[in-house]
Amino acid sequence: MRICILYSGEFGRKVIGNLVNLSGFCVSCGDLCDQCRRCRPSAADQIVGIYEITQNLPEFIEEPEEYLPAMIPECDLLIAMDLHPDLLTGLPDIAEKAGISGVIVPVEQHRLGPPGIIEKVRKDLESKGIDCEFPRAFCSLEKCGKPVIDRFVEMGFGKPVLRVQLNERKDHIVAADVITDAPCGSTCFVARKLRGTAVKEYKETVSSAHHAYPCTAGMEIDPQIGDTILHRAGYIIRKSVEDALEDCKK
Template identity: 55%
Template sequence: MKILVLYSGELGKKVIQNLINPGNFCVSCGELCNHCRQARKSYANLIVGIHEFPQDLPTFIEDPEQYMPQKLPECDLILAIGIHPDLLIALPDVVKKTKAKAVIAPSEDSKKTPAGVLEQLKKELEAIGVEFEGPKPFCALEKTGKPVIDAFVDLGFGKPVLRIEMSPDGKMFIGAGVLRDAPCGSTWFVAKKLGWTDTVEYKETISGAHHSYPCTASMDKDPQLGDTILHKAGYIIREAVEDAMECAKKEKARLSAVCGDEISSSSF
């Protein structure tokens, strides 16, 4: 897969760094860092181009072409992150030039990335046979049967999926592993913060870690969600942890049925 990243703002920077996974990307743990991300593969070789648009563009852009880079590489997937609405509308032309097969344009702020613009872009791209997803927020992205976008999710980016280990009595998290990361990279930080904390306080632990990473989603109420996109992102990671906790409990019950009381001395 060849990925072209067109972005403006902090989220785009985080996504690029998460794809590349350099040693200095996540510094949220400070001196307590145990380099938990080192085992995760870097996908720097998949990125064929990166272009950052300035954040101080005019409110209305009559000629998007003048702001587009002159040379763009051929690619399979375009990640259009936080870019000006008028530049989003111009993406079908970029798709034709780059021969892209898919576009992901996440919405972290409904004022900067209006739903109407995303809907128009979706119609235009799908009309020419190009896959499109506009997840709100980016960490809501799931597999939908679209081959290129699903392949991106299969790399390990999208709606978070974790593996949880709990103490035998279920009162403490021993640790957590990341099976699928939020595109911004926050899932690793949340997983790290869960270790050796009380399970009854999981909501507070998750919320604190998610906010301090920090999440870059908007705090303004989104008319489609009826809530802020930041809160939506928080609910997504909380549900991911809850799903992992439930899986851990089911696995313990399954092993208990097979091994009997011997399993009580093991952790899950």
Template identity: 40%
Template sequence: MLTLTGNLENLTLIFIYSGEFAERVIRNLINDPSFCKSCGLYCDYCKYNVYSYVQNIRAAIQIPSPDQLPQFIDEPRKYLPRKVPEADLCIASGLHKDLLLELPRYLREFRVKGLIVPIEDFLEVPSGLKRQVEEECLEQGLESAFPKPFCSLEAEEDKPLVSRLVLELKVGRPSLELSVVKRGGREVIGAAIVRRSAPCGSTWYIARKLLGVEVRKEILYDVIAKAHHSYPCTATMNVDPEVKEPILHLGGYIIRDEVERALRRAKERE
């Protein structure tokens, strides 16, 4: 298990994005009280006043979406921000392919140390483009990660900045703590604590929906799948040619796997 030691300054982030996905991540990180509406009238404010990482975000810059730009861009700098603040990591989402390819060189000029490109749709970041951007990051001395989907992101020994995002800001691959109680002769989930959330915030909603659910696999899987879809997960439903699955399904498998792990840990504590 990777842990952080020593006195570290706040991890700093910038976002360069188009589209709604990055906005969801930003609003989850700052814990915007008007953001999560999934429970509607049944909201019990489970996540509000629990955390806020607004101080970690130095800039969030929205740029034109790919469909608002030329198909091919010879001078990508024309469409990127004139400048960005120095930061540890840039999270880039929904960018035109030519802008994304230019980003590592651009970020290095402004002393940004790393780049995360979440892949929620393989058409936005095809595997060939991912390899090119990854190679360019290596050449420019930038740490990089391309999680597919974003909720698959984990801490890695050779990626200290990415690891800090996962461990300090507690977003990435979900982590839950569950307890099991007996009610009416059935074992049900009695409590659910979010230790780390999917970057979009869906883990909080799913945890809320798990309360009182019987731990029988067929019942549990159905509840998890419905909650994951209805939050909603916005990853593509098209089959990814690399993994032979829709990326949305990958996100569903990730949270399902974590619920099962959390239940095993709960039983070990009994």
């Protein structure tokens, strides 16, 4: 699959680092790093274009094409992260010109994903026959029946999925492996911190690791989900760990 990325800011850089599994990308463990990401896959050979869009933009943009690349390589999937909301309206034309089949626009900050603009972009993309998803928290992305987007999830990025092993007494986690990583890479860090944790303390460990990574999702209330996107991301990883623990009991 051929992937093209448009992004502004640190979150996009973090996702790119995770997708290509850059050496030294994750520094959350500092001097205690044990290279736990060595066995993670890299999607570097599937990324055909990366474009950083400046954050130094006017408050209102009437002509998004003035700030977006005039042309991007032909590809299957476009991921657009943390762009100025007015630039999102230019994505359908870009996607159509590049023969794109699917577009993912994760919303990590409510102010960057106003519902009205998101709905307009969705309709414009769908009218051109382009599948799209707008996950509020990139780590909420799941398979949705849209082929190209499902293939991205199958690559191992989206809503976290873990596999854990317990000791014989079933009271400590002795191993935690990542099946599907949050696109920002936080799941690997959480998994690393879970190893050696008492089962009864998993909530505290997950919460601490998720914040320490850190999760950079918005801390303002998002009316679309009735909570902050940061909290939603925290609930998602905690539920993923709970599901993994339940699987151990079967």
